[in-house]
Amino acid sequence: MHAFDVLGDPVRRRILELLAEREHASGEVVEVIGAEFGISQAGVSQHLKVLRESGFATVRPEGTRRVYRLDATPLRDIDDWLERFRGFWTQKLAALATEIARGKKDR
Numbered sequence: 001m002h003a004f005d006v007l008g009d010p011v012r013r014r015i016l017e018l019l020a021e022r023e024h025a026s027g028e029v030v031e032v033i034g035a036e037f038g039i040s041q042a043g044v045s046q047h048l049k050v051l052r053e054s055g056f057a058t059v060r061p062e063g064t065r066r067v068y069r070l071d072a073t074p075l076r077d078i079d080d081w082l083e084r085f086r087g088f089w090t091q092k093l094a095a096l097a098t099e100i101a102r103g104k105k106d107r
Contacts, residue, residue, distance in 0.1 A: 003075075011039065025065045029044060048068060057069065
């Protein structure tokens with residue numbers, strides 16, 4: 001599955017946000033995602049599987065629990081791909097900064 005396909009799903013993006021904060025046991029992820037999206041444990045497990053298989057997350061056993069951790073490698077690949085488009089953003093942000101400065105000056 002392509003990285004953008006993985007990130008295209010709001011549930012998987014939310015799981016990645018959780019994992020970006022810290023490691024989480026699968027039960028913790030199920031609790032948060034279930035509450036926010038109304039998804040069953042089996043549904044959350046499928047999303048975690050996609051994240052594991054696509055390289056966005058790693059898992060390690062800890063007793064009877066499974067602990068998930070973010071793997072940022074695919075995010076770096078996306079960042080590299082987006083690099084060619086940053087020039088468009090930079091120009092727009094510079095123009096916005098100029099307009100904000102003019103607005104402050106007029107006050």
